[in-house]
Amino acid sequence: MTLPPLLEGRSVTVLKGRSARAWAGFAAAAVALFAIAPLALSDFRLGLLAKYLCTAMVAVGICLAWGRGGLLTLGQGVFFGLGGYAMAMHLKIADAGPGNLPDFMQLYGTATELPWWWRPFGNPLFALAATVLLPMAVAAVLGSFIFRRRVKGAYFAILSQALAAAFAIWLIGQQETTGGTNGLTDIQGFFGYDLDDPVNQRMVYFVIAAVLLLLIVLVRQLIHSRYGELLVAVRDSEERVRFLGYDPANVKLVAYVVAAGTAGLAGALFVPAVGIISPAMIGIVPSIEFVIGAAVGGRASLAGAVLGAIGVAWAKTALSEEFPAAWTYFQGLLFIVALAFLPGGLVSLAGVVRRRRAAHAGGDGDYDGDGDGDGDMSGDVGKGGASANAGGEKAPALPLGGTV
Amino acid sequence: MTVILGQTFTGISIGAVLLLIALGLSLTFGQMNVINMAHGEFIMAGAYTTYVLQKSISGAGLSLLVALPVAFLVAGALGALLEWVLIRRLYLRPLDTLLVTWGVSLMLQQLARDIFGAPNVQTRAPDLLTGNITVIGGADPLTCASSRLFILALAVAAVVALSLTLRLTSLGRRIRGVVQNRDLAEVSGISTSRVDRTAFFLGSGLAGVAGVALTLVGPIGPTMGTNIIIDAFLVIVVGGIGQLKGTVIVAFVLGAMQSVLEYSTTVSVAKVLVLVAIVAFLQWRPQGLYTLRTRSLV
Numbered sequence: 121m122t123l124p125p126l127l128e129g130r131s132v133t134v135l136k137g138r139s140a141r142a143w144a145g146f147a148a149a150a151v152a153l154f155a156i157a158p159l160a161l162s163d164f165r166l167g168l169l170a171k172y173l174c175t176a177m178v179a180v181g182i183c184l185a186w187g188r189g190g191l192l193t194l195g196q197g198v199f200f201g202l203g204g205y206a207m208a209m210h211l212k213i214a215d216a217g218p219g220n221l222p223d224f225m226q227l228y229g230t231a232t233e234l235p236w237w238w239r240p241f242g243n244p245l246f247a248l249a250a251t252v253l254l255p256m257a258v259a260a261v262l263g264s265f266i267f268r269r270r271v272k273g274a275y276f277a278i279l280s281q282a283l284a285a286a287f288a289i290w291l292i293g294q295q296e297t298t299g300g301t302n303g304l305t306d307i308q309g310f311f312g313y314d315l316d317d318p319v320n321q322r323m324v325y326f327v328i329a330a331v332l333l334l335l336i337v338l339v340r341q342l343i344h345s346r347y348g349e350l351l352v353a354v355r356d357s358e359e360r361v362r363f364l365g366y367d368p369a370n371v372k373l374v375a376y377v378v379a380a381g382t383a384g385l386a387g388a389l390f391v392p393a394v395g396i397i398s399p400a401m402i403g404i405v406p407s408i409e410f411v412i413g414a415a416v417g418g419r420a421s422l423a424g425a426v427l428g429a430i431g432v433a434w435a436k437t438a439l440s441e442e443f444p445a446a447w448t449y450f451q452g453l454l455f456i457v458a459l460a461f462l463p464g465g466l467v468s469l470a471g472v473v474r475r476r477r478a479a480h481a482g483g484d485g486d487y488d489g490d491g492d493g494d495g496d497m498s499g500d501v502g503k504g505g506a507s508a509n510a511g512g513e514k515a516p517a518l519p520l521g522g523t524v
Numbered sequence: 525m526t527v528i529l530g531q532t533f534t535g536i537s538i539g540a541v542l543l544l545i546a547l548g549l550s551l552t553f554g555q556m557n558v559i560n561m562a563h564g565e566f567i568m569a570g571a572y573t574t575y576v577l578q579k580s581i582s583g584a585g586l587s588l589l590v591a592l593p594v595a596f597l598v599a600g601a602l603g604a605l606l607e608w609v610l611i612r613r614l615y616l617r618p619l620d621t622l623l624v625t626w627g628v629s630l631m632l633q634q635l636a637r638d639i640f641g642a643p644n645v646q647t648r649a650p651d652l653l654t655g656n657i658t659v660i661g662g663a664d665p666l667t668c669a670s671s672r673l674f675i676l677a678l679a680v681a682a683v684v685a686l687s688l689t690l691r692l693t694s695l696g697r698r699i700r701g702v703v704q705n706r707d708l709a710e711v712s713g714i715s716t717s718r719v720d721r722t723a724f725f726l727g728s729g730l731a732g733v734a735g736v737a738l739t740l741v742g743p744i745g746p747t748m749g750t751n752i753i754i755d756a757f758l759v760i761v762v763g764g765i766g767q768l769k770g771t772v773i774v775a776f777v778l779g780a781m782q783s784v785l786e787y788s789t790t791v792s793v794a795k796v797l798v799l800v801a802i803v804a805f806l807q808w809r810p811q812g813l814y815t816l817r818t819r820s821l822v
Contacts, residue, residue, distance in 0.1 A: 192619045265803055269810040274559050274618050278757045279803065285754050286799045293792025404750065408626055415623060448634035455627030459620045460610055 145423060146336070153329040163318045170325040170393040172433040173332050177386035179414040179429035180335050180422065181379030186411070187419035188343055189375040190355035195280030196383045196410045198287045199255035201402030203384030205291075206254055207391045208304035209238055210247030215308045223306070224299045235297045244311060248388075255384030256377050263376040267369035272358075281404060288403035303398025310392040324392045331389060332426075335382050340422055342378065351375055383410075412451070416458040418465025428465060526666050531783050537672035539779025540679040541741065543772060544734040545752055546759040547682055550771045551727030552603070553760050555703045556720065558611055559622040563756070564749020565632035566602055566728045570595035570735020571744040572640060578647050585650035588736065595732035602632075603728020607721050615720075629749065636746040644743035653740060671740040678737050682730060687768055689726070699723050762802055764812030774813060 157169060178196050185191040212222040213234070220226075221234065234242075241247045262283070266276060291298045299305065313320040342348055353361045354368045361368050391397050400406070410429075417428015432454070440447035458465060464472070545567060552560050574591040581587040606628060614621045653674050656667040690696035701709040702719045710716050738748065759778060763770030778798060785794035806812075 190619075192622070194622075262803070265807055269807050271806055271810050274553075274557070274622065275761050275806075275810075277619060277622055278559070278754070278761055279806075282754050282758055282799055282802070286796045289792045290796045293790055404754065408623075411623065445634055445638060449631055452627040452629075452631035452634070455630070456610065456624050459624045459627070460613055463617070463620060 181382035183425035197402035197407035199383035204387030251388035259380030418467035424467035535780030535783035539776035543775035548730030564753035566731035570732030599732025600729030644745035
């Protein structure tokens with residue numbers, strides 16, 4: 121295919137090829153997750169993988185909101201936490217048994233009965249629904265406030281970050297009802313199954329893998345729908361979309377709410393996989409770490425974001441156990457290199473190389489090739505790869521205009 | 525009555541710290557539109573500079589005085605270096621500056637941990653700044669910590685110095701010119717890249733000064749920057765980008781709010797309430813308290 125870079129991803133034939141490749145990639149991922157990983161990995165490693173897959177779920181939402189919609193949400197920890205705490209509260213109540221208080225409440229001895237806002241979580245159906253609906257509702261309220269008033273770009277990023285900080289601080293402050301700094305620890309059972317049992321842990325892993333694949337399919341459909349096009353249009357020029365008669369606030373809101381839902385689900389499934397949820401997992405630092413994976417892999421490509429999230433989470437475990445200091449340097453460096461020099465993430469590397477080579481060979485390259493089955497990103501993002509449009513093809517009217 | 529006055533003073537002193545931290549940001553974020561997450565680590569650099577100087581200079585008062593200019597230079601140099609190596613490539617991508625400088629901040633934190641150790645360290649305040657000063661005497665006296673008064677004075681001095689620099693000097697005119705219209709400034713013969721670097725030097729240097737002040741009120745540690753930087757960013761966002769007077773007003777208002785709410789609720793609830801108030805405020809004025817009017821459509 122010899123399409124000029126501007127037409128990349130626009131032609132129907134390219135779309136079809138992309139779709140076929142994406143499904144092939146998806147099938148490969150399913151085989152890897154459901155057949156290869158359970159056979160090849162020990163119980164311990166599989167448990168770790170389950171944890172990484174939860175991070176990948178958050179990355180799926182980040183890919184939609186940030187990669188497609190340009191909404192850099194640094195507060196995904198809040199939604200992850202809402203989902204996680206909703207799930208953990210139910211599991212704690214279930215662990216304690218009817219009429220008993222969760223262990224940490226007995227420990228502090230101040231509470232004599234379950235706080236009113238804990239009580240509904242005793243119901244498994246309510247708790248399950250809350251893990252997804254609660255974060256989505258919070259995101260909907262907050263997002264409609266923020267987007268209606270056209271708070272965007274850096275302002276949005278900073279506000280969402282402040283939200284993560286405030287949420288973590290609030291949780292720490294509520295020692296008696298949330299476990300404070302410790303969080304909700306030592307979770308034993310998962311809807312009647314003993315989590316200490318390796319068989320049940322494997323079951324949890326399969327649930328997580330299935331949910332991740334489901335989320336990928338759902339968000340991919342969303343990205344390739346008319347809505348997905350609109351979202352990219354809002355990212356690139358909000359005013360023009362407004363002139364066309366759409367309300368950009370609603371478009372952004374949907375992406376933000378869906379991202380919150382995936383993060384909530386991730387948090388909910390993280391709890392049985394790891395057995396704990398605490399403010400340390402949802403504050404500013406983890407919220408940014410959720411973004412790191414997506415950024416390193418490729419924020420605008422689902423495959424890139426998911427693989428990046430898993431890869432970075434894996435690297436963290438592998439390196440930080442042995443060399444905690446080295447890991448921090450490496451993490452910082454990863455971030456700098458990926459964002460400053462390779463904004464499309466690792467998945468854009470193939471495309472960048474190919475385009476370079478094509479430029480030398482006189483434009484004979486395969487422009488669709490990002491190797492991720494989602495090839496429209498590096499040209500589309502408008503932030504450019506290392507290629508000619510790195511300076512931004514549209515001169516921003518305001519200094520903030522570039523990535524707003 | 526004394527309680528109210530006492531709370532007001534606490535508010536003012538929280539505001540002064542916020543102001544001092546946010547002042548450098550009002551240059552790098554407000555004027556340059558660069559979200560420098562490593563700003564907190566420049567504050568940390570200023571604090572550790574004080575710590576190092578105190579080890580080599582006997583006399584806490586003298587070392588503090590020496591630390592002010594030295595911390596300014598150290599943090600400023602770090603800022604200029606950061607600008608030169610990374611940020612100048614990213615002026616059109618403000619959100620990416622946020623994440624890239626976060627990477628830098630991670631590395632600086634680890635560097636501090638490797639050099640000075642993970643536990644917090646403490647500096648000795650000069651005798652002059654350790655006691656309390658009685659503002660209102662009598663049976664129900666109102667006292668305030670002299671270190672807090674020093675920070676307030678330092679913040680005021682820094683604001684005056686910065687606004688005079690921006691207003692009166694040719695450097696200040698060049699900075700404002702570049703901020704208002706980069707292309708026109710370049711055409712007028714201003715080296716915008718040099719102005720960028722100088723502005724970054726100044727803004728980061730102010731972070732260093734803030735770091736010196738912070739040694740008087742709290743411990744010095746590798747993560748001290750992360751905890752305060754968000755508050756400072758909020759001050760700029762609410763104050764209005766590129767607006768010094770907005771920064772000043774909002775720093776004190778948020779400080780007062782924090783203090784009053786902390787008094788009537790708890791520290792953590794106060795934090796949340798302040799944030800809610802900020803979101804509500806941005807509903808009313810999405811561009812912050814003061815805005816630079818432009819004819820831009822975006």
